[in-house]
Every structure is written in C-alpha cells, then in structure tokens.
Amino acid sequence: MKKIESITHSATSVTIAVFISRILGLIREQVFAYFFGAGKSMDAFVVGYRIPNLLRDLFAEGALGSAFVKIFSSGLEKEGVEKSFKIAQILISNFLVILIIIVLLGIIFANFIVSIIAPEFKKDLYKFILTTRLTQIMMPFLLFISLASILAGMLNSFRIFFLPALSSGLFNLVSIIIGIIGYYFLMNMAIDPIYAMAIGVTLGGLFQIIFQYPLVKNKGFSFSFSPDFKNEYFKEVLRLMFPIILGLSVVQINIFINTFFATSCGEGAVSWYSYAFRIMYVPLGLFGVGLSQALLPELSRQIARKDFTMAKDTFSRALIVSLSLSIPSAIGLFMLSHPLIGVLFERGKFTFYDTSKTSQILQILSLGLPFYGLSKTAVPLFYSLGKTIIPAFGSIIAVITNVVVILLTIKKLGINGVALGTSLSLVFQSLFLLAMAIYKLGVLDFKFTLRSLLTLILASLSLIGILEILNIFIFEKIFKIILSIPLGAIIFIIICKILGPEETYLFFEKFLKTLLRSK
Template structure:
C-alpha cells in the first residue's frame, strides 16, 4: 500500500500544480466573459457568438481535453516505457503531422459549409430574427481555424504531461484567454471602421488566443528533450492504436459536449438571451470542473497509463479510488457553494455595463442547475481515461448514447415549465446517470476496488459539506451579500467563500479524511 500512497501524494501535488495554473487561466477566462458581458450583454450579438463557437468548441473539447489527449498519452506512455527514445519521438512527430492535416481538412469543410451548419444547429425562432443567422455564419467561418491550433496544442500538452511537466500546459489556456481579450478588444475597436460589428473582432481575438496557446508551450517542449521527426505514416502501429482508441472515444468521452450541442437547438427556441444566460452560467460552472476535474484527470492519467502498461492492476485500482475520493472532496462542496452563492457570484462578476439584473437572476438559476451534476462531470473526467488505459472504449460510448437519450427526454419533459433551466438541469441529470453506469462497469472491469474506503471518504465529505452549507446559510442571513457598493459586495462574497472553505476544511480534517491528513502531515514535514 506504500506505492499507491506515494502516488496519491504525487497526484495531489501534480493536481495542485495544475490547479494553480488552471486557476490563473480560469480567472483570465472569467475576465474574458466579463468583457463579453460588459460590452455585449445577453442578447443578439452574444447569442450569435455562442452558436458560432459551439462546433469548433465542441471539437476543441474532444481533441483538446478529450479523445486525442487521452488516447495519445496512453500510447505515448507505453512507447516511453517500452520502445525507447527514438521510437517515442518518431510517434510524436507522426501524430503532430497527421493531426495538423486532419484538422486542416475539417476546418476547410467547416468554413465552406458554415451557413448549413448554423442552420442545422438552430430552431426557426432563431432564424426568424433578421441578420442573426448571417452574423452567426460569419463568426463561425472566422473561428473554425482555431481548431487547428488547439488540437496541436493538445498533443504538445500530452507530451509534456507524460514527461511530468504539468504547469506550462495548464497555464497555456491562460494565454488563450489573454489573446482573446487583448486581441479581441483591439479588433472589436477596429471592426466598425470596416463596416463590421464589434463582435467580429472578438472572433478574431479567439484565433489569436488559440495560436498563443500553442506557441507558449513550445519552449517547454524542446526543453523536455523533444526532437521533431516529421513524417506521415498512416500504417505506423502507434498512430493506428491511437486512432483505434480515438474512434469510439470521440463519442464516448464527450456526452457533455454533444448534449450541449443538442441543447443549443432547444435553447434557440426560447426567449432571446437564453443562449447567453446558459453560456455565462456554464463558464462559471466550468471553473471548478477545470480546477478540480481536469486537474485531477491530467495528473492521474499518466500514472494510470503507466500502471496499465506494466499490467500492475493492484496499484491502478488503489490510485483510481484515491483519485475519485479526492475528486468528491473537492467537487461536492464546490457544487453546494455554487448553489447557495450563485446569484452574488454572478452579480459581482458579470453585472456591469450591458449585463442587467434580469440577466444575473436567469444566469444564477442556470448555474444552480448545472452545479447539481458537478461531482459527476468531474468524476467522469477521471473515469473515462481509465477505460482508455485499459483499451476498453466501448463502455464510454454506451454511456454516451444513454446520456444523450436521457438528456433529450428530460428536456422534452421539462422545457415547457422550466424554460432555460430545463437545459442545464437535464444535462446534470444525464451526466449523473452516466457516472453511475460507468462506475458499475469499471468496478467489474477492475475486478472490484475498495468500496469501503470510497464510501467512508464520501461520508466524511458529505458531513463537512453540510457544516459548510449551514454556515453559508447563516452568513447570508447576518451579512447580506447584495450590497449597494460593488467593493462591499466583493468583500462580503469573499468573506463568505473564505469562511465557508475554512469551515469545510477544518471539519473534514477533524473527521479524519485520509487524503487531507496525509497532505497536512507532508506539509508539516516540509516546513518543520
């Protein structure tokens, strides 16, 4: 049990490193969303941007944080452990060339058929608004090449993560947001001089951000010993294995993204601004998913892949259970916090300029509905790569189809009376079902794992979360978070978050949560 404990500490430290970088990136991401909220609010222009970015962003999530990254890391780890340096870099060069060509072809198709793609994604109510489809199509054409930069970036990220370098790849998304903000605002200021609306400038800024995300990782890549061996060998066994893993994983790893695409169609039939409310809420929701789910998944995947390559199932099981328990300890209190503090968080971050109090209320409603499924979203991001490491990709595919069917059914059942909230709540419900399905299958595929350890940790997390929830409810009674002064509102919200986190952490430590007590003990040793 010593080795898994060491790996738990290593994963926690790596996840912490990734988490710091992700936090910086997410803060810049929130600033980017603030720019949209301040200058465009929730309506015509931002609705068009949301729809236009949906397809390249869906493919980004698949390739950037999903199928390509997971499949590449699994195979690259195997080559690094068993094939030698030259074969490993040859595989990396082959994959980079192949991905560049493949995504260039997809981008060209997206640009040529952008109008048809937009028409397929939206309902008649969206199309009936004069100029909205034309603007959406133009924005889509501009942003499609973003897919090339971000997919190459994901391969570079996989190489660096496998080499034990996590900080720079995680921070790279911050360069995307920085480029989007600075470049977007600059071009938004210029566009009216060329007869184009300012939102077109934000689309150009998205391209600039994607390029920066790739370029900023290159120094770290070459420092890690990378030797570029450009070739295109479609018969290369490593590339064929990656494609074999990716083919079902493109669907299996992305039920969330596919459901978001389906929900875009439903949302386009609702009141103008619904797409914007859901998008702003999803950005707030994605902060803890990225901070906890993506960080833990990124740190866990190389360890899981190494154990799978070595056929060390005992250590693989222990590492997986510990990572999942750690995910619960981070996402469950975060979910409760978003539900209880959703409106003041939305108000402080977004309610400026064109973003009014109605948009705040509607966005907070959607955020609470998304937050219900936070633990499932983050846990699935840890679970699915385990299937890839085991070369078992059919089950995530089955879970994906099940999730999509449940999502569509729940939306159809509830959209009449819940309106935009139905779309967020249905995705959460469907993802929870996917989590339960994959949990049952993975338990069987791993020949069991310690449920006692998992449920003991979960029980402590729930008790500590309850204590935090009661504290936050009391804080909102005695310290109203809706203040007339912006700075006072920020201070009150910061106080609520800080004290709530402290109550949760202290309660969890008092209850003897193993992962936390181990990290505290190691911190004491380091600073003693």
C-alpha cells in the same frame, strides 16, 4: 499511498495554472457581459464558438488527446524517449493533414452547419449571417488547439503539468487583449465589434502552440513534417480514438441538443446558459481537468506494468479526492449563485434580469458538478485499460437522459429545463461509469469509502450551515462572497482534517504547500 500523493501533487500544479486561466476566463466573460450583455451579438458568438468547440472536444480534449497520451506514455515506459519522439512526429504530421481538411470543410459549409444547430436564428437574417461569419473566423481555432493539446500531452507524459495548463491562460489573455482593442477599433469603423472577440479566440489558440513548442523542444523533440498514414502507431491511435469519438460524438450530440433547444427559448437564453456554464466551468476545470490530466499517465504506466492492485488503489483514492473538491464547489455555487453572477457580470449591458436568469441556470447546473468530477476521474481508467467503448456507452446514457428530461420539462421550465437535462445526464453517466469501474477492478475498499463519504457529508452539512448563517446576516453581495468562500473552505477542511481519511483534505494540503513554495 505515495502514488495518489504524486498524482495529487501533479493535480495541484495543474490546478494552480488552471486557476490562473479560469480567472482570466472569467475576466474574458466579464468583458463579454459588459460590452454585449445577453443580446443578439452574444447569442451569435456563443453558437459560432460552439461549432469549432464541439470538434475541439473530440480532438483537443477528447479522442486525440487521450489516445495520444496513452501511446506516448506507454512508449516512454517501454521503448524510451527517442523512439517515442519519432512516433510523435509521424502522428502530429498525420493529424495536421486531417485537421486542416476538417477546418476547410467547416469554413466552406459554415452556413449549412449553423442552419442545423441553430435553425431559430434563420428567423433573423442578420443574426444568422453574423453567426455564420463568426463560425468561419473561429474554425482555425480547432487546428491550433488540437496541436496544442498534443504538445501538452507530451509534456504531461514527462510529468510536466504546470506550464501546459498555464497555456490556456495565455489563450484567455490574448482573447481579452485582442477583443478589447478590436472592440473600439471596429466600433470606429461601424462594424459589429463581436468580430474582434472571434479573432481573439483564433489567435489565442495559435499562441498556445507558440508557448508550448519550445518546452517540448527542450526535451529533445524537433518537428519535421513526415506523414505516414500506414504507420502502426497511427493505426493504434485510430483504433483507440474511434470508440472515444463514438462516446464523445454522443456528448457533442448532447451539446447540440442543448443548443438547439436553447435557441428556441427566446433571445438571451443561449447567453444566459453560456454565462452560467462558464461559472460552473471554473471548479469543473480546476479540479476535474487537473486530476484527470495527472491520473491518465500514471494509470497508463501502472496498467502497462500490469499492476492492477496499485491501479485499483490509485483509482479509489482519486475518486475521494475528486469528491472532496467537487462537493463543496457545488454547494458554494448553488448557495452563492445570485451574488456571484451579480458581482461578476451585472454592469454595462448585463442587467439585473440577466443576473436572475443566469443564477437560476447556475443553481441547476451546480447539482451535476460532483457527478461530472466522478466521470472525469473514471474515464482515464478505461482509457488506460484500452476499454474506450465503456465511456462511449456512458455518453449514450447521458444523451438519452438529457433528451427525455428536456422534452418533459422545457415547456414549463424553458431554458432551466435544458440545464436540468444537463445535470441529470451527468448523474446517470457517472453512476454507469462507476459501476463498470467496480466490475473491471473489483469492489473498492468498503471501510475506506464509507469513512470518506461520512466525513464529506458532515463537512458539507457544516459548510451549508455557515453559508446559510452568512446569507441571513450579510446583505451586501461582495462582502457575502468575500466572507463565505474562505470561511466555508476553512470549516470544510477542518472537519475533514479531524475526521479523515487524508484523501478528503489531501488536495487542499498539497495546494497550500505548493502556493507557499511558489512564494
């Protein structure tokens, strides 16, 4: 129980930092919505940003980050700090070379990449050229964010979670400031101001490195360029990475498929989907990322000690903590989708029609949120066990589900069919990963799991009830949101606190204590 409390405490620290980042991220999206709405320039930016972001998921937040944390955390446990720093120096040098080559190739072949991922844009020459140039401007973001992810992994291994997570807030802040200043500057020069937003993305990634490196240096690490592609630890990272890349490549194929189909759903569809996903990304990033980042180093240490009983207990309790966060978040997003989108984005060039379309997509995406949370909790287990091929198979299942659903529904549902494919793919992926987790660790505590699920069901029904009552009697969007979120949260937490077990409300308790201590 102490381990899950430690992980939950670490996760709450990450969550507070990520909360700041997500709020800044929403402000960034509000800037986009106000200045660009859901038109041609915004569609071009979304696709242009998605290209380096696809590779970012492989390196920064996927294969490289997870494999590095596995090696570095195990090294700290077995061989000490000095040896681990030497390993990190070699790994960073090697990946610096690799990433620079990938970025250069991305810039050179941007035209070709855009023509594959968004062929419909070729029907509008300006839109196609704009997307290509934005892609070239944002490609270096991949290099910066990948190196920032390695630095964050090192700090996480030292159980420092808050500041690395806060660095993503710095990215959003820099993007906002440069974007707004650049908007008016480029407007005066009669240049499409969307270029300022792209420059903000690239410089935001750079500032994440500048922010985190002094923190790592304070731990005794000093970087000097010393590549060694024959190093045994580098080979081990590659060995761990390739199955993860296989799995994440499948995920990127999923995103590619979604982008491909979204660009065929008419002007604005790509932007609507992007805005909706950004809203869903708030709880998704807050809880899923926080819990996952705190869980991986702890599970790696437990499995390095071959303490599988403790790892099983840690994992099963983490699953319930994940559900206690993602289920109420999904309910809130589904029932408050229209007022949320309206309050956040409906101004400037973002119209009521855009709100309606975006809120429909958000409702569909929210259905997959609990399953995404389960997957984010399960994946660190397989990375810790060295069974990285299992998440890869889970991703393949997700892609197959996504394609089938989109093909069956896109003619009738349009962009909503793409959203439905995303949600159902998360459902099938998470069910597979949970089945494999049980196979590897053994059956989870039935009594504990059943009690937890019943509590969460009763708390969820109460949450739905209070939100429906408020929806009937309150018409003003802003007041509906202001009342619904705190009242719904209070009802949910009280029921969990009464019925138990502790994991159903543990995160909220730690979150409040951390906030009070910070004051």
